[in-house]
Amino acid sequence: MSGGQERSSPPHGPVQAGGGSQRSGLNVPVVLRVLGRRRAFRQRDRWTRAQLQAHQARALQQLRDHAYAHSLFYRRFHAGMSDRPLHQLPVLTKATLMEHFDELVTDPSVHLAEVEAHLAALAGNERFRGRYWVAATSGTTGRRGIFLWDLDEWVTVLASYNRSFDWAGSRAGLRRRVKMAVVSSTTPWHQSARVGATVRSPWVQTLRIDSGDPVEGIVQRLDRFQPQLLVAYASMLRLLASEQLAGRLAIAPEFIFSASEVLTGETRRRAEQAWGRPPFNVYAATETAGIASECQLHAGLHLFEDLVITEMVDGDNQPVPPGVPSDKVLVTVLFGRSQPLIRYEMSDSVTPSDRVRCPCGRPFALIEGIQGREEEALRLPGVSGGQVTVQPAVFHGVMDTVPAEGWQLVQEPNGLVVLLAGVPDGFGDDALADQLDRELRSRGVVPPRVQVRRVPAIPRSPLGKAPLIKPSS
């Protein structure tokens, strides 16, 4: 994740209560506000496409007006362009955002150095100066990104995550008490931890497990807890599905959510086999909160177009056609006021769907899915010279046929290393290497040396993630 965003970071729970415990002067019960906003969001499911577009245009104008009125940075960045359409505005990178942080935020008394100090001391649900919830993205290269939200924005963040539960058909937290397990990062500055700390609730009993913990421990705790809702990173879902199929885990979640990482067809199939129901894929990011989510028809993910404008573009910032994976996305967060994000660049590769409408009737456009990050596209020497870019989906296609509990493809200076965990006896490593070799040749690549290595478990990052493809850094 050299782009440094925390993709789809925040698995979290249905929101019921919390916040407001801090002396802040903003003692409005967060719970009521989130419920109210959640209700308002549900009504948008019945909008027509034209209503949605009108809302979007209005919200964009309000965002831009606010940014020009209160952000010194945007007045300069968009100078002479305040009347131009969105797609003609300059792209905002994380580097630029962080470099001009103090001038970009709309509260002139907010300074990056103080926000950093606040984050460093963060333990629970404290707000920066009693007013702002703050989270950071990890950023494996370069500077980490820092983002803040005031009460009203935070309510939208929480309600947007809850939309995924609503669309899946779960009434969690609304009419009945539910038990939810979230296996994700518990690092305090991570947004999922911030969300978790805000939503302590009498109606939702939440078990938070660090996805970096050993799998035996995770299995034991899940078994004892028996969650009705399970939220986890895709690689963790796959591992847990294998544990369930092997008889070491025996849970019966009614709803399963995959947040963060790529949910491949095989991982989806394994989860369905393990628990008798397909998982719901959720696309979210710290910077945006929820971006897209599956409805009960699993026909792709509906974009949250009323909250975020997501432009799926190629390397030259031109829109990609349906069916073609983008090189990156440019997000405009329509509800952001404290730290406006307009055409903010994130390195996710997302494929717009060619389905015009979903039979569920929601007006929100569909994406086929997220195939990873730009950096997961490997650049390999081409047969006819130069470099060939191989998209993550190519590797997913081959690797999805491997009966493994987990896999990871690592690009090393002298070739590709395939890590396999939990492969049944008799699986042919050489055949897999040959298959990768053939696939790469067919794409005009000088095939690199492919080495298959069996490992007890796929190594996890400090945030407990296990990306499918690790390019050489």
Ligand SMILES: [Zn+2]
């Ligand atoms: Zn739908």
